[in-house]
Amino acid sequence: MKFGWDEIRLFTAVAEAGGLTGASTNTGMSPATLGRHIASLENNLGSSLFLRSPRGYQLTELGEDLLAHAQNVSNSMSALQHWSDQLNVKPTVRISAGPWTSSFLSQHMAELWQGETDLMIELVTGLERVDIGHRHAEIGIRNARPHEQWLAGRKLGEVAYALYARADGDIDHKPCYIGVTDTLSGARSAQWLNQNHSENIVLRASDSMSVREMAASGVGQAVLPCFIGDQDSRLQRSSPPIDALRTEQWLVMHHEERHRPVIRRVADRLAHLLQNHQSLFEATKKADPNSPPNSL
Structure with missing residues (x-):
């Protein structure tokens, strides 16, 4: 017999959902309509694809074989559709x-x-x-x-890092530092600051931008990449570039x-x-x- 793509698609939906109700949600077709399609496919094959029970649809041995082939077809069709979609999409x-x-x-x-x-x-x-x-x-x-x-x-x-503080601030008076938390705490710059100035870390933030804004406000010094700190007129280097970073x-x-x-x-x-x-x-x-x- 000849298979149609719709037959394969609907059979796969019922098999993967384990019944008509779940497949109905995935396909947008009513359970009754899906049931008629499955019955028609079984009639054409001359054999059952599912064992029906109150718990759902369980594949027969023939159904298992057909599903393996159907999933290959489904994957190929999805790839073909993706390829087709890309023809009209900017790279x-x-x-x-x-x-x-x-x-x-x-x-x-x-x-x-x-x-x-x-x-x-x-x-x-x-x-x-x-x-x-x-x-x-x-x-x-x-x-x-x-x-x-x-x-x-x-x-x-290479990329250099240094300590930065507010450009018009007094960086020699009571040195305070701005640390980080959460996902930033594993960064090498965070570890260096903890190892060298942990006793003077007074503030922490969970994102890089907040750290920069705190430093620019004058509350403390922060470790920043030099290509960021040197471009910000609100900041000045308060240390030479840090070799370890x-x-x-x-x-x-x-x-x-x-x-x-x-x-x-x-x-x-x-x-x-x-x-x-x-x-x-x-x-x-x-x-x-x-x-x-x-x-x-």
Whole structure:
């Protein structure tokens, strides 16, 4: 006999739901209509696919065999539908970065996305490392060389950190420090502050932006990346760059994806942007805090 896609789809829905009622919710069809479709399919096969009971529909041996084939067809149809949907969707390049790097990239987004109608860029911001191997992002900015064999990495430079305080404040009088909590507490900068100034931490915050705002208000000193602190006219360095906190900066992509033209286009622009500002990231030259972000 010849199978139709609707027959396969409805049979799979009933089998996976274990009955007509659950399948009705998933398909939008009434239980009676679904029952007629299943009965018609069984009549055409000349054998039962389900054992009916008050507890639901249980697959027969033939039903189990058919479900295995049906699920393969369903997966193929879903993949085909996804492929079809992508034909009418702009290619999207997702860039994974931490909060501070995402803030910098946002300021310079005109250098990454140049008004193209055939490209969409998404910033995936978070402290947790996004899984590029499973295509949760196309490009990542990381602080260490990738060790996964399926990832390609390119070192761009280094990132310096220092203590910052309010620009017009008295940083020598009663030194107080602003710490972090929750997910930020595992960061190297948080551990360094706890190891060196734990007795003088007077405030804590669970997000980076709040830490910066507290420092700018004058209540204490905070550890910040120099490319953030040096751009903020409200802040001044209250320490030299901290050698123990200096990290590398890597651009990371999947080996199989990195040669796709749209990803390569964004990756090249991203590398050019970050490398052009290495003096800011490495704290070898301070930015003019009164100049707009794009003129760094």
